[in-house]
Amino acid sequence: MKFLCVKCDEQMKFIKADTPEEGSVSIIFGCPKCNNQIAMLTNPQETQLVRTLGVNIGGGAAPHEPLTLTKGLMKDKPPLLDDDIVWTKEAEERLKMVPPFVQPMAKRAIISYAREKGIGEITLQVMDVVKEKSGM
Amino acid sequence: MKRYSEISGDGGSNIVAQVVAQRDRLKSRMDRIRHKVAVMSGKGGVGKSAVTVNLSTLLAMRGYRVGIVDADINGPSVAKMTGVRGRKLDTSENGVLPAIGYSGIKVMSTDMLLPFDETPVAWNGPSSTHAWVGTAEMGMVRELLTDTCWGDLDMLFIDLPPGPNRLNDIINLIPDLNGVIMVTIPSEVSELVVMKSISMVKELKIPILGLIENMGSYICKSCGSEEPLFPHSSVKDMAAYLNISYLGRIPFDPLISQALDKGLPFLAENKDSPSKKAFMKIGEKLIQCTEFQCRASL
Numbered sequence: 001m002k003f004l005c006v007k008c009d010e011q012m013k014f015i016k017a018d019t020p021e022e023g024s025v026s027i028i029f030g031c032p033k034c035n036n037q038i039a040m041l042t043n044p045q046e047t048q049l050v051r052t053l054g055v056n057i058g059g060g061a062a063p064h065e066p067l068t069l070t071k072g073l074m075k076d077k078p079p080l081l082d083d084d085i086v087w088t089k090e091a092e093e094r095l096k097m098v099p100p101f102v103q104p105m106a107k108r109a110i111i112s113y114a115r116e117k118g119i120g121e122i123t124l125q126v127m128d129v130v131k132e133k134s135g136m
Numbered sequence: 137m138k139r140y141s142e143i144s145g146d147g148g149s150n151i152v153a154q155v156v157a158q159r160d161r162l163k164s165r166m167d168r169i170r171h172k173v174a175v176m177s178g179k180g181g182v183g184k185s186a187v188t189v190n191l192s193t194l195l196a197m198r199g200y201r202v203g204i205v206d207a208d209i210n211g212p213s214v215a216k217m218t219g220v221r222g223r224k225l226d227t228s229e230n231g232v233l234p235a236i237g238y239s240g241i242k243v244m245s246t247d248m249l250l251p252f253d254e255t256p257v258a259w260n261g262p263s264s265t266h267a268w269v270g271t272a273e274m275g276m277v278r279e280l281l282t283d284t285c286w287g288d289l290d291m292l293f294i295d296l297p298p299g300p301n302r303l304n305d306i307i308n309l310i311p312d313l314n315g316v317i318m319v320t321i322p323s324e325v326s327e328l329v330v331m332k333s334i335s336m337v338k339e340l341k342i343p344i345l346g347l348i349e350n351m352g353s354y355i356c357k358s359c360g361s362e363e364p365l366f367p368h369s370s371v372k373d374m375a376a377y378l379n380i381s382y383l384g385r386i387p388f389d390p391l392i393s394q395a396l397d398k399g400l401p402f403l404a405e406n407k408d409s410p411s412k413k414a415f416m417k418i419g420e421k422l423i424q425c426t427e428f429q430c431r432a433s434l
Contacts, residue, residue: 002140002143002145004137004138004143006137009137009138011138011143011144011145014149045268048268049268049271050151052268052271052272052275053155053271053275054154054158054275054278054279055149055151055154055155055158056149056154064157064161066227066231066232066279066283066284067232067249067279067280067283068279069272069275069276069279070246070249070275070276070279070280071249073259073272073275073276074246074249074250074257074258074259
């Protein structure tokens with residue numbers, strides 16, 4: 001992809017790329033003539049696909065590091081077992097306040113979320129997030 | 137207003153140069169390896185990795201410099217079978233140093249990058265679509281090939297996942313692949329599926345070095361006679377029908393799986409077993425075949 005400053009009819013130059021956030025990269029380009037800057041915010045899915053080709057978006061000047069792609073693609077955290085997940089006292093107390101017939105379901109949902117996110121400690125904040133996500 | 141072709145470069149990413157550099161790195165690594173052979177099957181569970189590891193052991197015992205890259209990203213087993221699982225991988229300025237197994241076999245597998253036994257190969261990323269996972273897996277295989285300090289090798293085995301899907305990608309990565317060894321067991325189901333894989337390999341015009349019939353028989357512990365493990369084996373006939381070389385039949389031997397589970401070299405420790413003899417015959421044919429191919433290409 002190339003960027004052109006319409007006003008100056010000049011190719012915009014790469015200035016910097018930010019660290020990817022949620023799969024999207026922000027890349028800033030500027031016009032060498034009028035100094036106007038624009039930011040390209042990449043689509044996470046496309047960015048992800050391009051990255052699997054092992055190329056750096058927004059500049060390939062960085063020295064080659066072995067297995068960068070492999071290490072970046074693999075989740076290196078072991079899956080948490082239920083026993084590995086700790087509940088804070090406050091979280092335990094709040095769970096007890098949930099009606100007994102809903103408790104197992106609520107507990108499962110919270111543990112499932114924690115495992116998915118690699119969270120080792122259930123806090124009130126974690127419970128709030130699950131509550132909001134599940135509409136409980 | 138300027139058009140696309142009037143502007144040089146690609147906006148700063150220089151993707152083409154990056155891809156060219158990537159290919160050059162891979163080529164310079166592969167150029168130091170005399171023979172590159174993929175081992176594949178039609179379906180899983182036919183002992184493809186076990187055959188790969190044992191053939192590697194055999195060649196290494198004969199003095200060949202051998203490496204194995206485990207291209208089965210989601211079901212890596214070569215590290216375990218070669219006894220290198222859990223070893224820390226060191227890096228040098230030239231890349232990652234492979235784990236060294238029995239008789240100097242160099243091994244590279246994603247399994248050695250996973251922190252715990254129960255850790256699956258899971259993906260970091262906002263989506264896990266089929267297309268993306270396929271590209272990601274091949275990216276990882278490319279890195280295992282490119283970023284490993286293989287050094288000078290006589291033979292690099294590429295242990296593929298079950299099925300023919302990945303072969304096309306391997307050819308893109310290693311255009312001078314010497315060929316493919318097909319592995320099957322003499323069950324009708326396996327034979328049917330391996331036949332499809334063979335047809336696909338032929339369509340891709342990749343040399344098939346031969347077909348190995350694994351677990352083709354068993355040895356009676358009481359009388360020592362060799363009996364068929366499956367009722368009707370037609371692997372040899374299939375090889376003749378498809379006009380490919382039949383490399384041989386390996387008897388089922390519990391000692392093979394016991395050794396592989398412990399990461400021990402079965403062939404070095406079971407001197408007169410029928411399975412070892414079978415492997416030795418197959419190894420000889422493989423050496424002749426690849427050496428002949430090498431001479432023919434000179």
